Amino acid sequence: MVHVGIGYDVHQLVEGRKLILGGVEIPHTKGLEGHSDADVLMHAICDAILGAIGEVDIGHFFPNTDPRWRGAPSNVFLNEAARQVRLRGARIINIDATLIAQQPKIFPHIGQMKVNIGAALEMTVHKVGIKATTNEHMGFLGREEGMAAMAVASVDLPE
Ligand SMILES: Nc1ccn([C@@H]2O[C@H](COP(=O)(O)O)[C@@H](O)[C@H]2O)c(=O)n1
Numbered sequence: 001m002v003h004v005g006i007g008y009d010v011h012q013l014v015e016g017r018k019l020i021l022g023g024v025e026i027p028h029t030k031g032l033e034g035h036s037d038a039d040v041l042m043h044a045i046c047d048a049i050l051g052a053i054g055e056v057d058i059g060h061f062f063p064n065t066d067p068r069w070r071g072a073p074s075n076v077f078l079n080e081a082a083r084q085v086r087l088r089g090a091r092i093i094n095i096d097a098t099l100i101a102q103q104p105k106i107f108p109h110i111g112q113m114k115v116n117i118g119a120a121l122e123m124t125v126h127k128v129g130i131k132a133t134t135n136e137h138m139g140f141l142g143r144e145e146g147m148a149a150m151a152v153a154s155v156d157l158p159e
């Protein structure tokens, strides 16, 4: 039976942090604030996968009070989401995600992001969709105060 899950995440943009998106370090004047590497895209995908199998969210698996996850690369969180899927005898069918970022241009990095996310989830790249959109200069995303990501995952889950 096919199950779907959704994920959403948002992080503040601040000076003095690296910008890591989909496991790619992207040159920019600011980076995302967070306990881990704050990879908003991977976090949204993680929650979409966990949602598809009826699990609790990323923060329950990896509390932001736990020093083990301070500065952690977010592929670790995807590894665990994929492991939870496998534990149920299930299989991720596909992932699709949209990053909302006014700047910088993400498009040149999307190929590498798909490779990184596919590797973390043990999925082929063509089953991972990643897109980017600006927020047309509107609201906190448009003012470049932060970035957000939304994702869906479909999972083939045994009855
Ligand atoms: N951070 C971003 C935002 C957008 N893109 C690409 O630019 C295209 C135009 O974006 P609009 O928000 O003006 O529609 C969009 O289709 C993306 O391919 C990007 O690379 N990085």
Ligand SMILES: C[C@@]1(CO)OP(=O)(O)OP(=O)(O)OC[C@H]1O
Pocket (backbone or CB within 6 Å): 009, 010, 033, 034, 035, 036, 037, 038, 039, 043, 058, 059, 060, 062, 063, 064, 069, 070, 072
């Ligand atoms: C990933 C965790 C854990 O390091 O911290 P953050 O990097 O702050 O990210 P968030 O999206 O708030 O998700 C849950 C956290 O538990």
